[in-house]
Amino acid sequence: MPKVTFLRPNGDDIAVDVGDGTSIMQAAVAHGVTEIVAECGGTLACATCHVYVAEEHLDHLPPISNDEQEMLDFTAAPRETGSRLSCQLPLGPELDGIVVRCPETQY
Amino acid sequence: MGSSTVIVVGAGQAGCQVASSLREEGFTGRIVLVGAEAHLPYQRPPLSKGHLTGKTSRDALWLRPESWFGEQGIEVRTSTRAKHLDTDGRRVLLQDGEALEYDDLVLATGARNRLLRLEGAGLEGVLSLRTLDEADEVKVRLEQAARVVVVGGGFIGMEVAATAVQLGKNATVVEVADQLMGRVLSSHTAAFLLQAHRARGLDVELTTTVSRIVGVAGRVAAVDTTDGRRLPADLVLVGVGASPNVELAEQAGLEVDNGIVVDELLRTSAPHVYAVGDCVCAPNPFAGGTRVRLESVQNATAQGRRLAATLTGRPEPFSSVPWFWSDQADIKLQIAGLTTGHTEVAVRGDVSSERFSVYCFSQGRLLGVESVNRPADHMAARRLLSGSTSLSPQDVRRDDFDIKRASTAGSTPAAP
Ligand SMILES: Cc1cc2nc3c(=O)[nH]c(=O)nc-3n(C[C@H](O)[C@H](O)[C@H](O)COP(=O)(O)OP(=O)(O)OC[C@H]3O[C@@H](n4cnc5c(N)ncnc54)[C@H](O)[C@@H]3O)c2cc1C
Ligand code: FES
Numbered sequence: 299m300p301k302v303t304f305l306r307p308n309g310d311d312i313a314v315d316v317g318d319g320t321s322i323m324q325a326a327v328a329h330g331v332t333e334i335v336a337e338c339g340g341t342l343a344c345a346t347c348h349v350y351v352a353e354e355h356l357d358h359l360p361p362i363s364n365d366e367q368e369m370l371d372f373t374a375a376p377r378e379t380g381s382r383l384s385c386q387l388p389l390g391p392e393l394d395g396i397v398v399r400c401p402e403t404q405y
Numbered sequence: 406m407g408s409s410t411v412i413v414v415g416a417g418q419a420g421c422q423v424a425s426s427l428r429e430e431g432f433t434g435r436i437v438l439v440g441a442e443a444h445l446p447y448q449r450p451p452l453s454k455g456h457l458t459g460k461t462s463r464d465a466l467w468l469r470p471e472s473w474f475g476e477q478g479i480e481v482r483t484s485t486r487a488k489h490l491d492t493d494g495r496r497v498l499l500q501d502g503e504a505l506e507y508d509d510l511v512l513a514t515g516a517r518n519r520l521l522r523l524e525g526a527g528l529e530g531v532l533s534l535r536t537l538d539e540a541d542e543v544k545v546r547l548e549q550a551a552r553v554v555v556v557g558g559g560f561i562g563m564e565v566a567a568t569a570v571q572l573g574k575n576a577t578v579v580e581v582a583d584q585l586m587g588r589v590l591s592s593h594t595a596a597f598l599l600q601a602h603r604a605r606g607l608d609v610e611l612t613t614t615v616s617r618i619v620g621v622a623g624r625v626a627a628v629d630t631t632d633g634r635r636l637p638a639d640l641v642l643v644g645v646g647a648s649p650n651v652e653l654a655e656q657a658g659l660e661v662d663n664g665i666v667v668d669e670l671l672r673t674s675a676p677h678v679y680a681v682g683d684c685v686c687a688p689n690p691f692a693g694g695t696r697v698r699l700e701s702v703q704n705a706t707a708q709g710r711r712l713a714a715t716l717t718g719r720p721e722p723f724s725s726v727p728w729f730w731s732d733q734a735d736i737k738l739q740i741a742g743l744t745t746g747h748t749e750v751a752v753r754g755d756v757s758s759e760r761f762s763v764y765c766f767s768q769g770r771l772l773g774v775e776s777v778n779r780p781a782d783h784m785a786a787r788r789l790l791s792g793s794t795s796l797s798p799q800d801v802r803r804d805d806f807d808i809k810r811a812s813t814a815g816s817t818p819a820a821p
Contacts (some may be wrong), residue, residue, distance in 0.1 A: 324464075324465050327465075327467075327468075327469075327470075328464065328465075328467070328470055329470060330469055330470050330472070330473035330476070332425060332429070332469075335706075337702055337703065337706060338450070338702070338730055339448050339450055339451055339455075339461070339465070340465070341450075341454075341730065341732055341737070342737075342780055343730040343732075343737065343739055343780060343783070344730075345784060365780045365781060368780070368781030368784075368809075369780055369781055369784050371781070371784075371809065372781070372784035372785065372787075372788060405725070
C-alpha cells in the first residue's frame, strides 16, 4: 500500500496509506484533508485539487496531459515547478512515500 | 460564538459545506447536521456517470470520511427528517420527536425529481435518479437491461443514456422540446450534442412525448409515444427535472417562489433562518441581479462557504462565477456563467474534432461560455467573467483571439 504525506498550511501534516490506483486527490478526501477541495470529483473540470509535489518525486509522476497542463495556469494558488492536479496522480509502488504540499487556497 | 448552536437541515453537498466551512472559519459552537437519507454526505454527480460504469468506487463518493465529523465536533443525524420549524421559538422538530433549539438555522434541503404522472409510471423498472439508493438500483438494473428508454433529455437523462450506450445497451432518449437540454444550453451546443450522441449510437427522439408506459406482469415492457410508436424497454429512466424541497419553509411561513427566497446574504424572510443550495432562489449578479435557482455543485459549495463566513461575522454578499459540468460518455461539457437569454453566439475551436467553445452574448455583453472538451477555455472563461474585462462578439471572432490571454490581460486590447 503506497504511502502519501500531505503537508498542510496549518501544520497538521498527515501521512496515509492507500490502495494501489487511488489518486492522491482521493487519498486526501478520504482522510479529511479538506485543503484538497476536488469540487468536480476528479474529472479534470475544476482545478481545486492542486498540490505541490516535492522535487524528488517529480520524475516518477505520470506525464501531464495537455488539458492538465493548461488548467494548471488557472489554479487559485500560484503555479510552481511541482504543481499538479492531484486527481490525475494515481498512487502506485513507484510513488510510495510521495510528499505533497497543499496550497493555501483552491478557489 | 462558543455557546451558540447552528442546525443544518439537509446533509447534502450544501449542508456539509456549511458545517465544514463553519469550522474552518473558527466557529466553536454546536453544529448539528440533520439528514433524511441513511448515508453520510456524498457527491451526486458520479451517480449518473462513473458510479454506473463502476469507474467511481463507492468509497470515492463520500464528501468526508466518517471519522472527520467526530473530529470536527459535527453531530450528524442520518435517517432523520426535520418535520416542523418553529421560527418564533427557534426550534426544529425532528421526525423522531426530538426538538432541537437553534441560534441559527440553515435550510439545505435540496431538490427532488419530478415524477411522471402517466399510466404505468409506477411499474417495476421505471426509475428516477437522485439519491445513492436510487443510483444503486439503476446500476443493477442497467447491468441486466438490454433496452433503455430515458424520458427527458436534460443533463441527468443524457448522462445516463450516454453511459447506457457505453455499456453496450440499446438506448433511446425521448424529449418533448425541439433540442436537448433546452433551458440551459445554446442551440449551437445542443445541436452538436444531438449529432455527437447519435453518432455514438444513441437514439434521440425530439419533440416527442410519452403517452403511457406499458407493463407485463407489473414490470415495464415498453414506452408508448404520442406519435403512436411503441419503444420496447426493460428499463425506463425518468429525468424530467427537479423541484426544490420547500415544505419546511412553507410550513414555517417563509417566502417561497421557485425555491426558498433569500437575499444577498442568503437570509430567508425569517430571522436567523438561512438557506443554501438547490432549494434556494437567490439574487445573482450573473443574472443581472435577478433571482435564480441553480442546481450545481458550484452553487451549493459557494453558497455554503459564503454563509459560513456570514454566520461567523464576515458577511460576504458577493457570489462567485456560476459554473457547471456534465460528462456525457467521452464528451466533457462545461458552462461558465449564466447564458440564459443570450441573443448572439461566437464559436471558437473545431466542432468536427469535438473541441470548441461557444461564447454567449446578450446586447454585446458576454453572459457565459459553453465548452466542449476544452477545460482550459472553461477555466479562462471563469476568470474572465469574474473580472471586469469586457469582451465583444467581434473580439472573440478575431483570428488572433486567445481566451487565456484575454482572461489574464485585465482588459482586452482596443479594436484596431
Ligand atoms: C444524478 C445527478 C447528477 C448530477 N451531476 C452534476 C454535475 O455533473 N455537475 C454539477 O455541478 N451538479 C450536478 N448535480 C447537481 C448537484 O449534485 C446538486 O446541485 C447538489 O447536490 C446540491 O446540493 P444540496 O445540498 O443543495 O442538495 P442535495 O445534495 O440534494 O442535499 C439535500 C439533502 O437534504 C435532505 N433533506 C431534504 N429535506 C429534508 C428534511 N426535511 N430533513 C432532513 N433532510 C432533508 C435530502 O434528503 C438530501 O439528502 C447532479 C445531481 C444529480 C442528482
Ligand atoms: S478534482 Fe477537479 S480537476 Fe481534479
